[in-house]
Amino acid sequence: MSHPTINVRCFRYDPETDPAPRFQDYRVPLVEGEMSVQDCLNHIREQLDPGLAYCMNCRLGFCQRCILKVNGKVVLACETAVEGDIVVEPVNASEVIRDLWCEST
């Protein structure tokens, strides 16, 4: 059974080794039923690129550590449903430790 696939454009940056931030595109299949931004990131980490850094803890809105910028808007990744392509960035790009994880994460 094939499912629609979306593009997840992720902010990537390792201040220790990269001259500048860049964006990386991942193709993520949407399964039947609601998927969150966090589900997409988990798919990337589990199936495509375990090197992507982001924070995930409770998955259900308690810890609020999955706070990210999605399509320019600050949201909790676990509570945000995905319907189409998304751009995912850290909540504060000036204090990134690595990729989507910044000091205030």
Place this chain on the structure above:
Amino acid sequence: MAEALYDRDITCDVLVVGSEGSGGQAAVNAARAGLDVLIASKGKMSRCGASQMAGADFNLDGRSAIALGLPGDDRDSPQRFCEDLVREGFHLGNQRMVEKYVEYAAKNTADLLEWGMPVYRFEQVHAEEMARGLITSGVKWVRILRRKVREMGIRVLEDTMVVDLLSGEGRACGAVALDLKSGEIVLIRARAVVLCTGGWQQAYHFNSAAADLTGDGQAMAFRAGAEMIGMEMVQYIPATMLWPPMARKSILPYIMMETEAGPFVQLLNSEGERFMQRYDPTTMEQSTKEIVAIAGELEVEEGRGSPHGGVYFALKHLTPEGIDFVWGKFKGFLDENRDKRSEFRKLLPRLLEMAKTEDLEVGNAVHFMVGGIRVNERTETGIPGLYAAGECSGGLWGSVRVASATTQVGAQGRIAGEACPAYINGVEHIEPDKDQLEAIRERIRAPLRRTEGVPPIEFLERMHGVTDEYLRVIREGEGLESAYDELSWMRRDEAARLYVSTSKTKRLNFEWQLCLELENMLLCLEMSTLASLRREESRGGFYRRDFPHTDNDRWCVNTVISNRDGEPSLRLEDPVVTSIPLPAGRMTFEEAVASGTASLKRGEVER
């Protein structure tokens, strides 16, 4: 030049591993006595672990409740609360620990009230006959603890995973941790160590826990020579969301079943049959958690499950008026508890909307670890200077947890915090042994250094394959043997091949952290399987298809696992009894559940 044994070092009187319900409470109580306390947490304070996700209710007996100005029931007493806990835990609980739990339940509650924890209600919980539950919010509870920890100036290392304990002269003398943000190895010198690390739920594919719960405390305690107790006792929670992915692992449907609207919920199999009528025709869906979980799993086994391996939570059988009525019940509950659980704000309204037109797929999630590090009523492990409190410890509940875990973690956290000063008096710091430090450093660095082997994600999937197939609610000898063979092979041979397969950065390297966590989860699973295999009966939350009786004549005993040259070695031990005699006789599981949990049986279901 030789590689440094560590990147930085910190010295304290007491190291508390874990920062939440029990860690926070342990730290505050040790600091109150003037000790220099350091908390090391794998996450961020009040934003990690199990406590944040708690309901939460704090239990205390009616008389102690009245003393705190709460509307307790004066027919109740500490002794009566103890008796209920021991009986409903099927008599495996350590009675000295239960007595201390009841005593400190009240002390912990008094602390939290003094620190400003809100009280929503005081009511009957866990289907007890009497009101013993102070209802509050898990999120607020952990924030209050965080505030207290900050007020007291307690140092906290966040996003720091303690990897292994250090010992010298037969005593605990600190630990080695990995700073997850920098990748630095941190040596922590301490005169006493308190483990408050929670369960190992993440070892199971379908669980209801936060990501941190990977059995770190149990595994490091075992490696340091401490014993485990009751590792076979794993608590499942039925009616946990299986699908869609966004709602997965939420226990909201289960919570709904516990509210006034609960009796209107039906659980259906794929044929639309209300299957509980074949398992417990009197109480149906309102039967005990254990019976509902077993029934659901049998339906799945017999091919009547939902597409993702569960059953259906249904409300759409109701008439429009009925739905409105139930909605009204939920709405009242929602309005009253809006700031209690974050799921109530967004996920619950969506699920309710969904339930109007479709049935929700729910399943049995691994929820709580009843067993763990063997401690006594003072939270002492067998290793001087090493304490364990909260879910990572074992021995309190016996075979099933029948009161709140929030109470356990707070009470035991306080006990541990109070135990430290007396122990530390006269105990000096011991400089850690270089060989020990080198071995731990190598264990930490090895997965990063290896250039080939098994990627941790693949390893995790294999491990989850074993739990999905053999370590379910219903267990049996043959499956447990297969699981044990596979898990012990994975631990002995395969774990040494774990490697970081992509980015070799030391900073926030998910694969690296997972490699270390996998070793811990695997060890916990192996010990749990060993104990499950040995227990040839069914009791409380533990069910063996090949031994469906509760056998008090042979099996009213605990499984204890010790470390024999690095390998788990199991023995049986009688429960600690003070005043409540152990039962005799052999009965069917259903009879045992009915007699053991008489006070837990709910009223007949509305039809």
